[in-house]
Amino acid sequence: MALRNKKKSAWADQRKELLYAMDWSDYMTAKKAKLEEQFQEAAQSEFAEPTSNIFNGIAIFVNGYTNPTADELKRLMMDHGGIYHHYLRSKTTTHMIASNLPYTKIVSYRKAQNPLPLCKPEWITDSIKAGKLLDYRKYLLYSQCTESQPSLFQMAKQTKVQDHITNNQKSSTSTSYNTKTNLKVTNIHNKMSNNVEKSSEEVNSAKNPEFITEFYNNSRLHHISTMGAMFKDYINELRDASDGKFPGLEALKKQPSCHKNDKVILYNTLNNSDSEEDLFDDYSEPKIKSKVSLSSSTITTIMHIDMDCFFVSVGLRKHPELKGFPIAVAHAKGNKQGSSNDKIESMSEVASCSYEARKAGVKNGMFLGKALKLCPNLKTIQYDFEAYKEVSQILYNTIASYTLDIEAVSCDEMYVDCSKILQETNLTPMEFATVIRNQIKEKTGCTVSTGFGENKLQARIATKKAKPNGQYFLHGNEVRSVIRNLSVKDLPGVGYSISDKLSQLNVKTCGDLEVIPVHVLQKEFGKKTGQQLYNMCRGIDNSKLNLEHVRKSVSAEVNYGIRFKDTNSAHTFLKKLSEEVSDRLKKNNCKGKCVTLKLMFKSKEAPEPRKFMGHGICDTFNKSKNLIAHTDDSVIIARETINLWNQFNQNPEDARGIGIQISKLESKLKPSGPTLETYFNKMEVKNVPASTSLNHNKLSNNSTSKIQKVNIREVTNNEHETNNTNTKSDTIKEQEKFLEKQILLNKMNMNRCSYENPNKQEKQETKLENIVATRNISENKPVANSSSNTSSQLKQMTHLQYFKQKKPNNRVGKMKLPDIKEIDLKVLIELPVDIRNEIIDQYKENNENENSDEILQQESIIHDSKQNENVECNNPNETLIINKDIGFSQVDPEYLAALPDDIKNEVKSYCDAKKKSKVPVKNEKQNMALKRWNIFKPEKKPLKNAKRKINNKTKMQGKVKKETKLIVESSTSKILNKNETNADIPQQESQTSKSTLNATVYFDPSYGIKEHNEILTDLVRCLLDLPIENVRMQIKQWVISNSEINDVDFLSFTTYLGTLPKKKRLSDLHTLLESLHMYISKSTFCQWHKAYKKMVKHIQVRMLSEYGYPLMVPTFIDCKKCT
């Protein structure tokens, strides 16, 4: 039934043909001719912040002569967040720009399988005028959409015609299509683009600003997901707030524990359903069972509980007259007037159907049209999401009044560990089931079924057997025989795909499955899945209840109604969706550092979806980006997702689904999370029956206990005020702030610890998690050993909270301690100033106190490198920096004060230079490249005739090598010591013009300082243009295949890295430094170690200047030769 997406590689690079077909001479000529200008502008753009982000993610290559010149285009791109490629890069260039192309080029272009869009330069200029990225397809060079992209155009046309023929009554839709098609024609001629945008906006239903809200309001799947997550959270909250008392349980215990029949009568006021037979049938055996479990308390009993046809049951409360009929909940009415053959089948989905309907073969999730065919007298009722929530809440509250060993599964379903209850009440599972089922039925008017077993699997299977409105204990001795007769599809985790594969192995039932050897299953389905199948068909399930649910991701997606007319509407939608995700993150009080964009595009030959505005048959693509810091900021998320979107060169009109997921979440900053009151406000309980006194008590109990807990944490007063919400909220706010700090500080310590010995730490964690099977959190305390001795009690509390949320008991081995580098950085970046300062204090304190401290090492390294520093920009007289200098206002004085003098001065002089450099931009650059490295001083001799590339594999010619060595020695003497090895490998390198950077740089003897500087600039610019992954590979190559350091490499990489802070590319910088450190650490050559320290120092100066605090980077290199 389900249409599965074809697998398809999103990133297959099919543009090689194009690359090889291109004529490169144009490019080379142009480059040479304009070399000078390029350098000038590079200097400009390199240090200028873009004025907008219109072209984020766009990388153009200009082919041939264009009306705005290539240089002009480059400047425009850089000014507006785009990238200009001097070379066509197969993987990263997204668009080619040309005003005219010779016919031969067009031919070769069209031969390419997946050609780059070839656009007129007006695309750039018009986009800038419009202040947003316009659809490039309006600016395709060869006007003739019909020629270049015939399929698209014609498909749209055909679709339209088809629609007219088959669907005459859809007048509005047809009109829309008409408009769209006409517009496309208009677009081709590139006219009236404003009109175009306005009118065609109506095509896309996602254009409606309220679309997302409206969609989510009506989406049942959205509602059940949201509610499911909410109840998982809710159970966590209840558990946190629990005082260990369970009113329902207490009430049960007070009952005379003798006659089960008494109890049945006592609670069984309403139930006269057929399930009673089951109940009494099971009486004899469970009694025995119960006794057995009493004596040997090790046996656990799991209960699975699930509302019967949930949406229908709830809906029927308002339509009692429909009880007993086949009913379905769906959006469409499904009025099946007349014969069903000319009526178009409704594609509305049946969310839930009554058991009467199921007898006819109707199933949840089925299209209404099909359901009506199977069951012509099926009646539909409307959704009532509020009511579902109310009933769910009662369900959960009822169970929670007996125990909190609950794993929430969904809004109508959960697992419960009943062992304790049964033991304490001396009830059999059947008796207990009767009690709670009656309670729930009484309070909600809806029936519920329960199943019992010794593990989750068995309990679930028992529930299936019990439904509807029943209960069942799946005894150990019947497990095998019962399961044997089940279809494999009945096993949880076995869906369409697996059951399909199994049926190809001639396996239909669990009995069939039983005879398949485990290694066969594992080969077919993978290690774990195979083992799981092997176990399940035997009734074996070792999984524990997932108490303490911890969320791992937050996402929002819409795969309905997505019809974009162009890239802009897609971007607009992405922004809205980013806001949605951001809201959800904030509601959940969490932030994440990985953004994933999920896109669905219409498959190549897919017909129009059968479902109105549905997604139809699609290919799906995911791409994710790791951020440097955790975020919940919609602007950042929007920026990143738009970037990701732009990396897909797909027709925006083909988009059918969009989703944004945030993962790699940090632990919640505020340990208390939303209060219980929040939940109940959210839930707006209205129709809770009077008999909920139980719940009511529970509520107030929880609320007070919550407050008490807060007060304890605060260690301030003993007044347990009963209500006064005002003071409380203030208190809580303060409290949260305080806790936030504490937790962050703790984290710093912990992370530092883990950084020193990550493996050991992690293993210890895992082991602990294993040991601590239940939620005995105190077990974890030793791991998070204290940071400072002050306020130990407070700290313990926060530790507890922290670990509780960080380490779910049954997510063994999945979580690992975050890296100190990341965490600290995140902390510093995202925290308010006061908190940041506090952390920096701590930081400094640790520096002074602990010798083995990682950060101290960093400091001392900086210190050490001072000796080697060529202090040409030193201002010895400038002792006090803090309030004197405007340029320093951004530098955190606290941190600055702790810096070694030389760094201080360096920061200062750099800031000064920056301030002055309003004048010619090039000066600033010289400040960086010349002053800093002292390489191109006038007195230096010009370099000799040589040629080299950034690519590490190439060696320099002897002469050049010597020359650069001289320079280096005169400037940064010890650090860049070179071995005098090879004066060899001369000319043949000139043929190898294929560096990874595609840059071949000549060190011409006639070049002067300026030229050298420009060469450096060019190299740096190339690096800046390069995707981060490529740079990383460059660095890797550079380090691992060289025993000595080439200074041009060194200078260009260092300058490049030093530029990143200003470009706000901290994420990239961090990634690169991490890699650099890793590779250099492996090197046995001390000059590498020293060079690394020097690079880090250089970068930190830029960091301090830009951000006021340094980047947390690994500095320690384990080398005995160089300390």
Place this chain on the structure above:
DNA sequence: ATCCTCCCCTAC
């Protein structure tokens, strides 16, 4: 070996 990314699959 272990991690990461990009999927697929499943459940409600």
Place this chain on the structure above:
DNA sequence: TAAGGTAGGGGAGGAT
């Protein structure tokens, strides 16, 4: 019309 969301487990295959 119809409202095909969302979170998590896990596998394949590449990078480290």
